[in-house]
Amino acid sequence: MTGNGLVELRHKLHRLPEVSGKEVFTSNILFEFLSKLRPASLSRNLGGHGIAVKYKGKMPGNTVLLRCDMDALPIPEAEQANFGSQNPGVSHKCGHDGHMAIMCGVAEQLAEAELARGTVVLLFQPSEENGEGALSVITQLNFTPDYCFALHNLPGFPLGSVITRRGTFASASKGLVLNISGRSSHAALPQEGISPASALFSIGRFLGEISRYKDGVFATVVHLRLGSNSFGTNPDNAVLMATLRAPANRELNELSETVVNEIASISGREQLSYSIRWTDEFPATVNSDIPSSMVKVSAEQLGYKTIFPDKPFTWSEDFGHFTSRYPGALFGLGAGLDTAPLHSPGYYFPDDLIPYGVKMFMKLVEASLEL
Structure with missing residues (x-):
């Protein structure tokens, strides 16, 4: 699928937003898309409506987990774009539709790459907004990742910039x-x-x-x-x-x-x-040293502007359940200086951000699997 194809996928997900625990149509759309990409395994119903996609290399190696979130918010859209929400009072005002599109782009890359070693698991996690999804999914995992990573788009930062810090990232x-x-x-x-x-x-x-x-x-x-x-x-x-x-x-x-x-x-x-x-x-999301360094180096190798906040963000993310158990890092991806704030009716995920996220995750796969 081309970059335009991922944009079309995001718009499709945007039209059918579902709140935490009710991501039925979202899961069906993703499953149909991912089943065509020849994964080693494709699992459903994790933590409710979550999906895990696994790609395995030719030789043994590290296992890296990349996670995105699926749920929308009970917020009406301020404007009706041509791909506006068809679910009254519910919309993707945190950009999880964009996060899913990015992860689908990673799946496409992995399907074409034929990994030399190691295992990559792409997790589409439900119920992030109410803090229940991550812990529920973790209880169903049958493996222990060597590293785990997630991103979140952040309005108010330059488009495509990478925001990262060691230690506590989100409160x-x-x-x-x-x-x-x-x-x-x-x-x-x-x-x-x-x-x-x-x-x-x-x-x-x-x-x-x-x-x-x-x-x-x-x-x-x-x-x-x-x-x-x-x-x-x-x-x-x-x-x-x-x-x-x-x-x-x-x-x-x-x-x-x-x-x-x-x-x-x-x-x-x-x-x-x-x-x-x-x-x-929500527990605090605390980034480990080595994964934090991987994020920094990956961004620098891609030529992305890197920003290091002095203090943790005051918002929360249930990815903290992962980083409290496995070496991992959550990082921000700048969504543009003029983009409306998250959780506001006028917010829309910028389509131009999708390739930045795909490239960052692929760089982190290379670093984690030592490719």
Whole structure:
């Protein structure tokens, strides 16, 4: 398939976006495409709807795993391009359609290359956005990779530039769902009830006060709900949802403990009961030294501009489950200085980025297998 063919594939994937855990049509499109490329093996239903493609060399050698993500987001598109989403309210606003197109381009290259040694596994992973896909897939792997790599497109950086750093690349995070219960009463007699309003606002304010943004340790309140839409009722329930973030797993655990203790203190003082549920949990993605060096050298050999951030990114990626178990690295691929931010309605993956990603992954295959 030509470069235009990969663009057409991306547009096809873009038209049929599916949220985490529901990547049925996406998986079918990929399976049909990949089955024509003569892999040594082609596996389905990994972690739900994931796919693994294996290419083996003529001689034994290292095993390298390259991973891309498959899921879309519950975000409507701002504009309808000629390949716009046909799934209302859902779209590829994180660029996973582009990541899949890149990996399909790698599959094409490997089908033509006939590896001299080693094994390459291309993993199309579902459910990245909710943090569940990587861990689910890992439990089904029947091999141990010597190296693993993944990329993510990054708006705000020059097109085709490579963004990399040793150590933590992307932060740890987790979602807090807090339910607070009191006792309702008539709005004319609030003293006869126990409203969670004061506690809700105190906890929300506390989350802002303890945040250390310059250190990357902070909480973001993403949802608040108090009672029902009734002027005659003093509320008896409230919900607060927040995302907690930190550059290291230990720091995230400490932040979580601090938040839980304050919730208990405020709720007790207000005579309220509460329950806490954690969701969308992502470990920090920590790049190993040798794979990080491979990324740097590969980018330099290709003549790509290389950028080394001083601090980890505050967003999270469930590829951290891989790098916590195997030597690996996640790197960024610049999506252009004027490209709209990720997770925004006006974002579109730039088609011109596809060949940059294919070439980077192929260079990393060469380095990993010592070809």
